[in-house]
Amino acid sequence: MSALTNRLIERAKPQATTKFMADGDGLYLRIEPNGTKTFCYRYTEAATGKRKLLAIAPFPAMALPQARERAADIRQMLVAGRDPMREAHAARVPKPETSVTVRALAEEWKARYARVRYKPARHADPDDRHGRAFGDRKSPGRRGNRTPHLTGD
Template sequence: MALTELEVKKEKATDKQQKLSDGSGLYLLIHPNGGKYWQMAYRFGGKQKTLSLGVYPEVSLVDARDRREQARKLLANDADPSAIKQATKQEKRKALQVSANSFSILAAEFHKIKSPMWTEGHAKQWLGNLEKYALPVIGDRPITDIEPMELVGIMRAVEANGTFETRDRLLQTIGAVFKYAIAIGRAKYNPAEIRMALADRPKVEHFACIPTAELPEFLRAVTAYRDLDKVSPIAIAALRLLMLTTTRISEVRFSKWADFDLDAGCWVIPEEQTGRKGKKASAIPM
């Protein structure tokens, strides 16, 4: 006699396993611990077999009957539903393994490990270049399947925009991901060794610079500049400090009065200053 949803829900466990039949091989197995499991008994190849169809109540009576009918159709076509279920599990497991070994997953792992030591700007640029140029092409690919010619194609597409500096940074980034994958045993070689297949960077025309002999006169002119409607005194002082100490613009921008010891003639740029993540404190003589 076919089961009802109410029977399945109300049936209590006993000190022994129980089987409540729904017909055509489907039954509800109730364990002494209260667990309820849908199973289907069938014969295939002259052997008695059991197919697990799920756990109640996650799998309802209606769902269990649907799964039973799907299994019966397989049997009618001389296919073993248990073997097909096992093969499907193996395919899913393999797909998960491939996904875990994809370029995008490994790039994310590498970024997570290394970015705490980078500046915020570098970490953002590192990931941004990958997302813009590389991940749409090779992100979902298993890292062991990626070939050098694919990377050449990515690099040449960046070259076509005339952004050679971006190309070189991107290649360095991709190469770092492969080196990381090799180090942890998830790749065997680095296909990013392709620089010989790329165009040489065009010669860069640098901005003109002031001859060394003219620097004193320029510095005096900056000091004497008085058109404060166009340039603030703070900007003038910052430019003089930058020229006299040859520090970075960001180090001058984010400096504080507490960093300067005028009596000792020393400026200490602290490790925690904005933009200096991963860099040690620096002492600059004044």
């Protein structure tokens, strides 16, 4: 039994709250306060007994006969024991091809954004605090090498 017609849908005016117009067999036209018209299918989930509302498509994008065909397809899915909302969500969200680990993300970030250091790390060797080997007698001094060096010679 079909209650909706194209003329009724086009003439439907938005109201202060969301309005539903039934077509029959679970197909509804939802009219939002901003004027958006969307075909929806209302059904009861078999596992939990909760009522669900699945948005099919907006009105100008999908005509009434196509919405009725889509509602019939959804009914067939429910008879077969499948959840149309889960399948619609799975179709929209693509599965990742490979699993990404934190280590892989950290290495990718380091390769892209970490600043490359061109100078060697200072004080890497505790004996080489002033850029010289431990056995050198030169003292760096305050201004280069001006301070006299005391030696036993």
